Amino acid sequence: MRRRTRSIRLHLGGLKTSSYSGDIVVHGSAGDFLAEYMAGGRVVLLGGDTKVGGFHRASHVGTGMHGGKLYVHGELAGLGREAFVRGLNEQDRSTLNELITDFSKLFKHDPKEVMSLDFYKMVPNLKDRIKAPTREQP
Numbered sequence: 001m002r003r004r005t006r007s008i009r010l011h012l013g014g015l016k017t018s019s020y021s022g023d024i025v026v027h028g029s030a031g032d033f034l035a036e037y038m039a040g041g042r043v044v045l046l047g048g049d050t051k052v053g054g055f056h057r058a059s060h061v062g063t064g065m066h067g068g069k070l071y072v073h074g075e076l077a078g079l080g081r082e083a084f085v086r087g088l089n090e091q092d093r094s095t096l097n098e099l100i101t102d103f104s105k106l107f108k109h110d111p112k113e114v115m116s117l118d119f120y121k122m123v124p125n126l127k128d129r130i131k132a133p134t135r136e137q138p
Contacts, residue, residue, distance in 0.1 A: 025103040029074075030058040035122070036080075037064035044099050046114065047074035062122050070122040071096055083122045092121055 022041050027048040035043055047054050054074045061076050062083025070083075071092070079085065088096070097115055104111040 023099055025099055027103075027107065029054075029056045030061070030076075032057075032059050032061075033063055034058050034061045035065060035068070035070045035083075036060070036062075037066070038062065038070065038124075039067040041068045042071065042095065042099065043068070044071045044096065044103070045073065046103075046117075047072075062124075065122070065124045066126070067124060069095075071099075071119050072122065073117045073119050079122070082125050084125045086121050086123055088119060088121055 023043075024041070025044040025046065027046050029047055029049055030045055034045070045056070047056060056072075056074050056076050058076050059078035060080050061078065062070060063080030065080060065083045069092070071088075096119060097111070100114045101111045103109065104114060
């Protein structure tokens with residue numbers, strides 16, 4: 001069963017995805033705290049209202065992130081310490097292609113043109129998490 005992609009064409013700030021596990025494609029830019037406490041799902045930030053490779057004024061992006069993936073085109077003002085920036089692998093490119101194709105059908109964009117943009121992904125920084133102490137069983 002194919003998951004439905006939600007496509008949003010507006011300026012988003014503070015998108016909290018803690019209880020959302022679907023897909024969101026954002027045509028525009030983002031505000032502070034995008035993907036705060038993200039627990040799952042996939043968000044694509046196209047930056048359609050910025051210049052190519054443009055600058056998003058969003059800061060603290062990915063603060064508290066502990067799941068999911070955020071795909072970004074353009075530079076972010078600041079990242080939360082709970083998120084890592086990584087390059088895309090083949091699985092990411094396939095996922096991104098699927099999401100952008102769905103978005104392009106809805107909003108009449110050329111998917112090849114959108115896919116030609118440079119993207120990177122943000123994923124949770126699970127290594128720096130503080131682990132709760134465990135009690136040994138007697």
